[in-house]
Amino acid sequence: xxxxxxxxxxxxxxxxxxxxxxxxTSKDRGMLKFTIGAGRLLERFEAAVIGMEPGETKIILIxxxxxxxxxxxxxxxxxxxxxxxxxxxxxxxxxxxLGIESGLFTDALITEVAEGRVILxxxxxxxxxxxxFGIQLVEIL
Numbered sequence: 001x002x003x004x005x006x007x008x009x010x011x012x013x014x015x016x017x018x019x020x021x022x023x024x025t026s027k028d029r030g031m032l033k034f035t036i037g038a039g040r041l042l043e044r045f046e047a048a049v050i051g052m053e054p055g056e057t058k059i060i061l062i063x064x065x066x067x068x069x070x071x072x073x074x075x076x077x078x079x080x081x082x083x084x085x086x087x088x089x090x091x092x093x094x095x096x097x098l099g100i101e102s103g104l105f106t107d108a109l110i111t112e113v114a115e116g117r118v119i120l121x122x123x124x125x126x127x128x129x130x131x132x133f134g135i136q137l138v139e140i141l
Contacts, residue, residue, distance in 0.1 A: 003049050003140050005037040010138045017129055031138055052137040062131040071128035077120045
């Protein structure tokens with residue numbers, strides 16, 4: 001039996017960057033369960049499982065444009081330090097949560113802390129990266 005759109009499946013996977021750094025894996029968390037075509041995951045990841053049989057493995061490349069998109073310079077933000085509570089620790093490399101116009105929240109990486117200002121990068125951490133996934137279809141539920 002081959003996986004098709006609408007099937008709920010369990011997979012094991014490992015995601016890595018072109019430099020070999022693993023950024024995510026199901027190894028320590030257990031299988032990933034999802035419905036193909038539901039849109040919960042990257043579209044290319046879900047589409048790659050279509051046609052696979054239980055036990056089959058494959059490796060796919062997802063170009064940054066099909067993943068989290070290219071890095072966007074407009075998502076670098078300069079925020080006045082006074083917008084943060086005085087006791088808030090702000091160090092380069094930390095992630096902070098930001099409220100956005102729609103009432104939702106996103107997180108951003110602190111890239112610089114200078115006199116009276118904080119520079120944040122609100123790009124997705126994997127923006128601008130091509131992603132390589134090893135996928136093993138464990139079962140079709």
